Amino acid sequence: MQKQGLKNTVNILLVFALGFTGLYFGKPFLVPVCFAGLFAMLFLPITRKLEKAGINRGLAAAACILIFITAIALIIALITWQISSLTSDLGNIEGKVQSMVQEIKSFISQSLGISVKKQNEMLDQQSGEATNLISKLGISIMDVLVGFVLMIVYIFLFLYYRRHIKKFILSVIPKNQDENTEDAIASIEKVSQKYLTGMGLMIVSLWIMYGIGFTIVGLKNAFFFAILCGIFEIVPYIGNLTGNAIAILMALTQGGGISMVIGIIITYSLVQTIQTYLLEPLVVGTGVNVNPLFTILGLVLGELVWGISGLVLAIPILAIIKIVCDHIPSLKPYGILIGRERPTDKRLLEKIQGWFKKK
Numbered sequence: 001m002q003k004q005g006l007k008n009t010v011n012i013l014l015v016f017a018l019g020f021t022g023l024y025f026g027k028p029f030l031v032p033v034c035f036a037g038l039f040a041m042l043f044l045p046i047t048r049k050l051e052k053a054g055i056n057r058g059l060a061a062a063a064c065i066l067i068f069i070t071a072i073a074l075i076i077a078l079i080t081w082q083i084s085s086l087t088s089d090l091g092n093i094e095g096k097v098q099s100m101v102q103e104i105k106s107f108i109s110q111s112l113g114i115s116v117k118k119q120n121e122m123l124d125q126q127s128g129e130a131t132n133l134i135s136k137l138g139i140s141i142m143d144v145l146v147g148f149v150l151m152i153v154y155i156f157l158f159l160y161y162r163r164h165i166k167k168f169i170l171s172v173i174p175k176n177q178d179e180n181t182e183d184a185i186a187s188i189e190k191v192s193q194k195y196l197t198g199m200g201l202m203i204v205s206l207w208i209m210y211g212i213g214f215t216i217v218g219l220k221n222a223f224f225f226a227i228l229c230g231i232f233e234i235v236p237y238i239g240n241l242t243g244n245a246i247a248i249l250m251a252l253t254q255g256g257g258i259s260m261v262i263g264i265i266i267t268y269s270l271v272q273t274i275q276t277y278l279l280e281p282l283v284v285g286t287g288v289n290v291n292p293l294f295t296i297l298g299l300v301l302g303e304l305v306w307g308i309s310g311l312v313l314a315i316p317i318l319a320i321i322k323i324v325c326d327h328i329p330s331l332k333p334y335g336i337l338i339g340r341e342r343p344t345d346k347r348l349l350e351k352i353q354g355w356f357k358k359k
Helices: 002-025 027-052 057-087 090-112 116-125 127-160 162-172 175-217 222-234 238-253 257-284 292-306 308-326 329-338 347-358
Strands: none
Touching: 002 027, 002 292, 027 057, 027 127, 027 175, 027 292, 027 308, 057 127, 057 222, 127 162, 162 175, 175 222, 175 257, 175 308, 222 238, 238 257, 292 308, 308 329
């Protein structure tokens, strides 16, 4: 009996090891497919409406692709516009950064006894690595462009062949599980759509709130840093801190002083409170029902396996895994483990909805 239990444990560990190895080495193929699958589910309602209106399935899928590319182009144009306004201050920022670097070098020289000349020699030795880093960055940009093109192709094909794919899934599952499988597919579509649309609305809301807050604080190019903080929101927890850390560093280079830094921290705290207790229940809802422990674990594992793409995909993939576990009797305990211990408190949301109903 003990030998059988040990054998089962070894088999489970082997499956996990092989699974993560496959995910790691299959990144160039799997990441565009996963992103395409999520966005294809987002565009399903639009595609269905267009097809009901008598438009050919291929044209309906192409229209969704056009909408997607237009939205991406608008976001890039907005960021480029803000960067162009930021470049006018680059001269002043560069001078202040150099001044700060000189102060840091003087502090190191006085505190650690490393002369400024020695520090410059150490920095010169790192210049070769900086060149390699730039070349790696160029390769990464090319990889992103290739992945984006592949993702566009996959989205179109997923939308066009969605019925064929669904028919395949139903043919693999036993006939007595057809209804359960249909329910699981519908739940996955609903969660994916809710997550992506809710995340989009939340990012726009964060742009507005951070823009107002940073403007009041007096941060130059406030809207650019608001856009940055909002976009970083696609990575839970980590993204918020990263965006605001960049804003604080920029405030220091602009000579804003401690008062501006405190203002940015207060803005961050207020926005996070509004996001947690108001925006998330309203625009994202409880569909992505993953508890904070597995959210963090998913983010860490996602980054280890797929890097930044893994950070972005971790939460929706965990939500889909939970739905699959909930619909398979033998895996239901794992669905309970991944999910929240109790439903999200809806009292504040119900009060707000009551106010609107009264009006």
